[in-house]
Amino acid sequence: MKNILIIKKLTVKTNNKIILSNINLSINKGEIHAIMGPNGSGKTTLSRALVKDPEYITEGTILYKNEDTINFSTEMCAQKGIFLTFQNPISIPGVTNIQFIKSSINTIKKFKNEQPLDIIEFTKIIKKNIKLLNMSEDFLYRSLNDGFSGGEKKKNEILQMLILNPDLIILDEIDSGLDIDALQTISEVINLFKTKEKSIIIITHYNRILNYIIPDFIHILKQGKIVHSGDKNLSLKLEKNGYNFI
Amino acid sequence: MNNININYNLLIKYINNLKIENEYQEYALKILKKKNIKNIINYFNFNLNTIKNNKNEQINNLTNNINNKIIFNNGLYEKHILNENIKIDIIDIKKNIPKKLNDFFNINYINKLSTIDLLNYISIKNIVCLKIKKNTSIEDPIFIIYKNTNTKYIINNTKNFINIEKNIKIKIIEIHTSNIQKSFNNIINHIKINNNSKIKHIILNNNNNINKIKNNIKINNNTNYKHKYVSINGKKTKYKLKIKILGNNSNVTFKCLTILNKNNKNNIKYTILHKNSNNKSNCIIKNINKHKSITKFNGIIKIEKKANKTKANLHTKGILLSKLNIIKYSPKLFIKNKNVICNHSSTIGTFDKSILLYMKTRGIIKKEIFKLLINSFIYPITNMLPKIIKEIIYKNIYQNE
Numbered sequence: 001m002k003n004i005l006i007i008k009k010l011t012v013k014t015n016n017k018i019i020l021s022n023i024n025l026s027i028n029k030g031e032i033h034a035i036m037g038p039n040g041s042g043k044t045t046l047s048r049a050l051v052k053d054p055e056y057i058t059e060g061t062i063l064y065k066n067e068d069t070i071n072f073s074t075e076m077c078a079q080k081g082i083f084l085t086f087q088n089p090i091s092i093p094g095v096t097n098i099q100f101i102k103s104s105i106n107t108i109k110k111f112k113n114e115q116p117l118d119i120i121e122f123t124k125i126i127k128k129n130i131k132l133l134n135m136s137e138d139f140l141y142r143s144l145n146d147g148f149s150g151g152e153k154k155k156n157e158i159l160q161m162l163i164l165n166p167d168l169i170i171l172d173e174i175d176s177g178l179d180i181d182a183l184q185t186i187s188e189v190i191n192l193f194k195t196k197e198k199s200i201i202i203i204t205h206y207n208r209i210l211n212y213i214i215p216d217f218i219h220i221l222k223q224g225k226i227v228h229s230g231d232k233n234l235s236l237k238l239e240k241n242g243y244n245f246i
Numbered sequence: 247m248n249n250i251n252i253n254y255n256l257l258i259k260y261i262n263n264l265k266i267e268n269e270y271q272e273y274a275l276k277i278l279k280k281k282n283i284k285n286i287i288n289y290f291n292f293n294l295n296t297i298k299n300n301k302n303e304q305i306n307n308l309t310n311n312i313n314n315k316i317i318f319n320n321g322l323y324e325k326h327i328l329n330e331n332i333k334i335d336i337i338d339i340k341k342n343i344p345k346k347l348n349d350f351f352n353i354n355y356i357n358k359l360s361t362i363d364l365l366n367y368i369s370i371k372n373i374v375c376l377k378i379k380k381n382t383s384i385e386d387p388i389f390i391i392y393k394n395t396n397t398k399y400i401i402n403n404t405k406n407f408i409n410i411e412k413n414i415k416i417k418i419i420e421i422h423t424s425n426i427q428k429s430f431n432n433i434i435n436h437i438k439i440n441n442n443s444k445i446k447h448i449i450l451n452n453n454n455n456i457n458k459i460k461n462n463i464k465i466n467n468n469t470n471y472k473h474k475y476v477s478i479n480g481k482k483t484k485y486k487l488k489i490k491i492l493g494n495n496s497n498v499t500f501k502c503l504t505i506l507n508k509n510n511k512n513n514i515k516y517t518i519l520h521k522n523s524n525n526k527s528n529c530i531i532k533n534i535n536k537h538k539s540i541t542k543f544n545g546i547i548k549i550e551k552k553a554n555k556t557k558a559n560l561h562t563k564g565i566l567l568s569k570l571n572i573i574k575y576s577p578k579l580f581i582k583n584k585n586v587i588c589n590h591s592s593t594i595g596t597f598d599k600s601i602l603l604y605m606k607t608r609g610i611i612k613k614e615i616f617k618l619l620i621n622s623f624i625y626p627i628t629n630m631l632p633k634i635i636k637e638i639i640y641k642n643i644y645q646n647e
Contacts, residue, residue: 051607055599078609090604094622103618104608111609143622160608 003066004029004168004199005050010060012042012049019045020224023060027168030196034210035203036235037221038243043203044087046221047172050201051077051084064168078104079111083166085157087173091145097156098140101126105163129162132189150177158186162193170201175209187212207239220246257283260401264368267340270351271368277356278364315389316374321402321431323372331382335375347373347407350436362458362484366432369403380411380440387417387446387632392433394424394455401430408437410445417446419632422453430456441467441493450635451477451485452642460486467493474627475514476635477504478642482511490519491527498527503627505620505643506539506571516560517546520586523554531562532627534620535571542574547588549581556583560590565597565623567616 003026010023020042027033037043049056052074062069064082072080092100106116117125130137133155145153154174161169171190175183190213194200202213210218210232218235220228220243228234228246237245261283266272316326316334323336337344343351359367378384394400410416422431431453439445451457457480465471477483489498504512518527533541547558564573577590597619605615620643628636 053603055603074603074606075609075611078607084607086604086607090601092601092605092619092622094625095618099618099621100605100608103614104610107611107614108609164608 002028004064006061006063006066008061008063010049010058010062012045013057013059014045014055018224019056020049023226025219025226027199027201029167029199030194031217032194032200032202032213032215034215034218034235035201035221036205036218036238039205041221042224043221044172045224047084047170047201047203050170051082075107076111078164078166079108081167082170083161083164083168084170085154085161085172085174087176089145089148089153089157091143091148093143093146095144096141097144098126100144101140101160101163104160108164125163126159129159132162132192133159134185135159151179151182154178154186155182158189162189167197168199168201170203172203173205174202175204175206183209184212207235210235222246257401261365261368265371266368267371268343268351270353270356271339273353274356274359274364274367277359278361278368281361281364283361312389313386314384315391316376318390318392318402318404320394320396320400320429321392321404323374328388329384329386331379331384332388333377333379335377337373337375339370339373346375346409362432363434363460365401366403366405366434369401369432370405373405373407375407375409377409378411378414378416381413383415384417387419387448390418390420392420392422392431392453394429394431394453396429402432404431404433406433406435408435410437410439410443412440412442414440414443414445416444417632418448419635420447420449421635421638422449422451422457422459424453424455430458432458434460435462437461437463439463439465439469439471441469444470446472446474448474448631448635449476450638451475451483452479452638454479454481456481457483458486459483461488463487463489465489465491465493465496465498467495469493469496471496472499473501474631475500475502476627476631476639477506477512478639480506480510480512484513484515486515486517488517489527490521491525492521493525494522495524497525500527500529501627502529502531503533503624504541505534505536505624506541507536508539509537510539512539512541514541514543515546516544518548518558520547520549520553520556520558522550522552523556525553526557527559529560530626531560531575532623533562533564533573534567534623535564535573536567538568538570540572540574543576545575545577545590547577547579547581547590549579549583549586549588551582553583554585556586556588558586558588562590562592563623564594565620566594567596 005027007023007025010020011018012020035043045056049058052072102122109116135155145156154177187209202209202215215232218230218232219226222243266275314328317324326334328334349355475485487500491498500516502514506512516529529545531543535541543562545560547560549556560577562575566573573594575592577592579588579590581588602615628639
């Protein structure tokens with residue numbers, strides 16, 4: 001099986017308004033695709049549709065590992081290996097980061113009929129990954145994203161990605177709100193994480209992150225449609241001429 | 247209707263069989279009979295099947311090693327183990343009534359009582375009076391445990407007086423529990439707190455019967471009184487907390503958490519009177535309702551003319567976990583002084599959709615999400631509770647899922 005994701009004639013509506021129409025996209029294992037587009041072009045809607053956000057109604061087909069996702073729920077998408085990082089990660093006061101991640105990993109393990117991680121194994125894994133991201137261990141015991149800076153929230157998203165070990169990663173504006181050092185760290189970690197079996201969709205406004213994580217393909221989304229696709233050089237043209245050149 | 251008739255007969259039988267111990271009870275009984283006794287009937291309208299559970303064993307196991315405890319069984323004083331600085335009197339009300347109880351044994355007081363309070367008044371045999379000696383700091387909390395073990399239908403009436411003298415630091419923990427579902431508990435506490443004291447008062451209601459718990463608190467100067475009420479069961483519970491701050495420079499906090507399920511009904515009434523100046527009060531109510539449960543909260547802040555520089559807050563927050571349950575909040579503020587800061591807020595709703603989505607994108611299933619979110623919602627109330635109470639809460643909180 002070469003494909004990890006095939007999108008055919010996808011239309012996405014919310015509140016009776018069509019946001020995306022006739023989207024076709026095919027992503028193979030090990031590929032990195034970037035989706036770029038101006039504000040309001042439907043980038044986030046696409047990411048939400050892929051994880052079956054119930055706010056969005058879809059028509060068309062989404063095949064994940066050759067399985068139609070029509071009957072997938074949001075949690076099932078995650079359990080089967082689709083991971084979305086949020087543009088604005090949600091704060092949940094009172095739920096500690098460590099509680100949240102442990103609950104998440106063990107639910108996914110249960111779904112896969114695997115043994116849940118005991119506290120020793122879990123602590124070992126999380127400490128190893130937290131070091132990679134230059135994060136302090138204090139983060140684990142703080143309420144989830146509560147009082148975190150923009151950069152800390154984004155690092156926390158990547159930490160969750162490392163622990164949950166998904167196969168398809170959708171990075172929705174992971175670069176927004178990051179300083180250069182944090183962007184570099186996050187990019188290095190993502191590059192380390194990526195294998196031939198894992199695919200990444202990077203949703204971004206800017207070329208900046210694509211200097212660190214080199215995409216195989218770039219797609220331009222405009223007014224709810226993919227209007228242009230190309231290789232990594234496309235981002236340079238966009239940087240120079242803006243979206244109007246298409 | 248059948249239920250009401252059965253219970254009405256039970257109540258009449260109960261009242262007719264009562265042994266009246268003194269002239270004040272006799273007077274109270276006359277007043278009660280003049281009132282419409284059917285007012286009490288609502289309390290008795292519930293399924294009479296006896297269902298046993300292991301709650302008392304749970305409590306016994308947890309409280310075996312406690313140093314300070316007073317235990318009531320089926321409404322009657324059973325035993326106590328107490329620190330030497332705590333004086334306990336079990337007053338038999340047939341005999342001479344001590345002077346300190348004169349306020350409660352007079353006709354004017356009886357005339358003011360509600361129907362349910364009259365029932366308590368005419369039913370009590372003993373009054374437990376606790377006195378904490380001045381200038382003491384007691385490390386170990388004083389546990390007051392009310393349990394029901396009788397397998398017959400039973401009405402429990404208890405009245406306690408707690409007198410806390412000057413310069414005292416203590417923690418009082420009340421636990422209401424039952425191993426049967428077949429009783430009506432009518433408990434009244436009168437607490438007087440003198441100057442310069444720090445009191446933590448925690449009440450856990452884990453009694454799945456019909457309960458009326460009433461606390462009348464009088465506070466003097468420079469006192470810090472923290473009251474927490476947690477109810478995780480209770481077929482039908484009325485909880486009344488009446489606080490009078492009579493002195494100056496005192497600080498009162500009331501934090502309340504109820505988690506209801508099935509057809510449970512909870513009625514909470516909080517009244518605080520700020521009589522003098524420089525006092526603060528802060529009330530935080532949190533309710534979680536599941537299934538067809540109903541929570542009603544009435545909060546009243548009264549600020550008198552002399553109560554300069556009062557600061558008073560009243561905040562309520564409710565989470566509805568089904569479309570069939572009800573939460574009603576009624577905050578009222580009566581302010582007679584201009585030099586005060588007072589505020590209140592109320593929110594009722596379900597969990598935020600964006601939070602649910604975020605958690606689902608991490609693979610967490612709905613049941614687990616609710617557990618995590620309920621834990622986060624209750625955390626501000628439960629975080630400082632003693633371990634023993636937390637254990638009881640978390641053992642029972644999800645049992646009816």
